[in-house]
Amino acid sequence: MTDKIKEFRDGIFALRTRRFGTVAELMIETLYKLKKPQSQFHDRYDNVSNSRVEIKFSTVMKENEAHCKSPC
Numbered sequence: 001m002t003d004k005i006k007e008f009r010d011g012i013f014a015l016r017t018r019r020f021g022t023v024a025e026l027m028i029e030t031l032y033k034l035k036k037p038q039s040q041f042h043d044r045y046d047n048v049s050n051s052r053v054e055i056k057f058s059t060v061m062k063e064n065e066a067h068c069k070s071p072c
Contacts, residue, residue: 013059020057034046038052
């Protein structure tokens with residue numbers, strides 16, 4: 001993995017709460033050519049299949065070594 005990709009990845013995972021979800025939605029929208037939602041009840045819309053799309057992402061937190069009782 002190149003340094004630029006690592007920096008990009010780490011920057012995304014450093015985002016918290018809604019910001020992380022917004023970045024994820026924008027990436028999925030671009031990758032799958034989705035459209036903006038038609039209402040507030042879904043995240044994106046797929047014109048090809050005429051269906052609403054929900055996008056869910058979650059982050060993984062690293063354990064802080066200062067809080068480890070045994071070697072991390």
